[in-house]
Amino acid sequence: MKNLKIYIPIAFIIITILFSGCKKDETAPLDLNANAGYDQFVNPLDEVFLDGSKSSASVSFTYSWKYTGTVPEEDINFENTTTATPSFKATENGLYTFALTISAEGQKSEDVVIVTASGALGLGGTLTQDTILTNIENDPEFPDYLLGSDLIIPEGITLTIEENVRIQINGEYGIVVNGTLTNASNGEYFEDVEFTSVNGWKGILVDGGAIDLSDVIIEKAGASIFEGHEEAAAILFSGENPQITRFDRNEFRNSFSYDILGETEISGYRTVSSNIFSFSIPIKARMNFMDLFFSDEKNVFPQDYQYIQLIPNDIETGDILPDNRWYFFYHKRYYFDGSFRSRSEAYSSGGVTFFIKENASLIFEKTTGFGSKIGEPSAIVGINGSSWKGIAVTDFTSFTLSNMTVSNAGAAPVVGGPINSEIKAVVYIQGRAFGWFDEVTITDSKGYGIYTDSEDDALNIFNIQNSLFQNTENAAIRFSAKSVTNIKEGNLFEL
Structure with missing residues (x-):
């Protein structure tokens, strides 16, 4: 009985030591060493490859990369994140931070790499x-x-x-x-x-x-x-x-x-x-x-x-806007760098200034209305004070000037396209016209102020009122005698 009492505790101690030794061997460190590679400096929009291949352990392990930068991950096309060499695109300048974790048998090791995109x-x-x-x-x-x-x-x-x-x-x-x-x-x-x-x-x-x-x-x-x-x-x-x-x-x-x-x-x-x-x-x-x-x-x-x-086409061709009209906007200044033959309707608001190239002319074949009684006055003048030929209006065209000054015109007859005049005038009307002059100043004409070659009394729907004719070399107005009633009240003549 004495021997038995001694043997049992000794055996228990030996067994306990054996089991304790086995447990200690199972949880021993695996010598995991994550290495996310060197920090990199790249150009924007470069495709960048990370390198965790120098990571090591005493057993096989897995890779897991995590991006923690400020640029949204979906924008950088971060791929192959469970391999040693994932890639991404540096879509903009800045810092891109990545954490590498390697894992084996419940153990892990981490490292961080920073990629800087600049320039x-x-x-x-x-x-x-x-x-x-x-x-x-x-x-x-x-x-x-x-x-x-x-x-x-x-x-x-x-x-x-x-x-x-x-x-x-x-x-x-x-x-x-x-x-x-x-x-x-x-x-x-x-x-x-x-x-x-x-x-x-x-x-x-x-x-x-x-x-x-x-x-x-x-x-x-x-x-x-x-x-x-x-x-x-x-x-x-x-x-x-x-x-x-x-x-x-x-x-x-x-x-x-x-x-x-x-x-x-x-x-x-x-x-x-x-x-x-x-x-x-x-x-x-x-x-x-x-x-x-x-x-x-x-x-x-x-x-x-x-x-x-603005550069017009040659006068024989003229300028046309299909299905549209010319419109010259309020308070703007335009320079016609050549003779302008308008084959579309043309309008301007108030406060507009038109500069005309020396010896150029304006020809209107469609309804035209320049200037506005509402707002600031407009003007048609020779560029830098130069003389120009004037305005020609074709037969049966509606033409209106309002609150407008026209100066230095009438330097030579208007010739080109449908017009073949021999008369110098600020405004030359070929045949019958419709419309009015209201609050218009014609000054320093080198010929007539307004001239029409029509003897038809249909001209009597063209009215002139509240206008000033100043320093015209020829008569201010040349109309058919039948149209004298179209010269309304308020006109002044300083010839």
């Missing part, structure tokens, strides 16, 4: 596919892209610029649009896209292509001339059928030359509105550009701008 991307050369430029720099004081050579957008290719993108042009380079340039706002209000330069750049050449731009700032453009062209402009339209799909709420700043120059006719209809222009001659374009102004015409021009320069 602007280079632009230039010829695009080969549709391209989207995104905002990659969070600090608005720094550019997202640097243009270091001319950028060509070929026919069939679209360059889309998303909001808040800033493009800095480093040198006298430009953008040539044979395809489409758009900022994809679809007319909705948009955070500004900005083209900027320190010392100036060529601008945008729309050579048979199309632009669709809203809420864009174009700064210091038009500093030099595109090859093959004669004049500089912030935006230059040339080639066959260049188009403005939409151009609204844009702002030109410190342009070196015209804000818009149209060497050829530009396609579009009421697509230009609410823009801010900067140059003293903000627009020089063919006559049909007037059809691009939106009906409410909210464009803003510099306080000291000279005029909008």
Whole structure:
């Protein structure tokens, strides 16, 4: 019995020690060592590969990567997160932080890696596919892209610029649009896209292509001339059928030359509105550009701008707006850089000034009404005080002038298109006319004031009242005797 008492406790102790030893072996450290790789410095929009391949353990283990940066994970295309080498796209400048966890048999080890994306991307050369430029720099004081050579957008290719993108042009380079340039706002209000330069750049050449731009700032453009062209402009339209799909709420700043120059006719209809222009001659374009102004015409021009320069077709061809009319907006100044033969109806509101090129003329073949008794007076004058031929109105055309001064006209007979006059006059009426002159001042005529070659008493529906004829070299009015009753009260003659 004595031996038995001693044996049992000893056996229990041995068994207890054996079991305790087994438990200690099962929970021993596996020497896990997570290594997320070196911190990286990359360019924006780079595809970045992380490297956890130097992680180690005494047994096999699994990888798990977690992203903790500020850019939404769905925006960075973070892939293969359970492998040693996942990847992501640095969609904008900033810090991208990733935590690597390796695990085995309930144990784990962690490490962190930081990827820094910084700098602007280079632009230039010829695009080969549709391209989207995104905002990659969070600090608005720094550019997202640097243009270091001319950028060509070929026919069939679209360059889309998303909001808040800033493009800095480093040198006298430009953008040539044979395809489409758009900022994809679809007319909705948009955070500004900005083209900027320190010392100036060529601008945008729309050579048979199309632009669709809203809420864009174009700064210091038009500093030099595109090859093959004669004049500089912030935006230059040339080639066959260049188009403005939409151009609204844009702002030109410190342009070196015209804000818009149209060497050829530009396609579009009421697509230009609410823009801010900067140059003293903000627009020089063919006559049909007037059809691009939106009906409410909210464009803003510099306080000291000279005029909008309009280039008519040759007088034998004339200018016509199919299914539309010319409308010249309140308080604007226009320069007709050549004789203008209007084959569409034409109207202007009050406060408008028309400058006419020396020795040019105006021919109206459709209903025309210039000036307004409501508002400020308007004027038709020779550019820089020069003499010009005058106004000719074709047979059976309704023509009205109100609250208007016409000066320095009648320098020579109007000849061209349907008009073949031998008479010098400020207003030459070919045949019968309809309408009135009301509060019109005709001054410094080199010939007649108003002249009609009709002997038909149908002219008696053309009335002249409250008008001043001053310093006409010939008679102020030459009418058929049958039409003398059309000269109403209130007229003054200072001959």
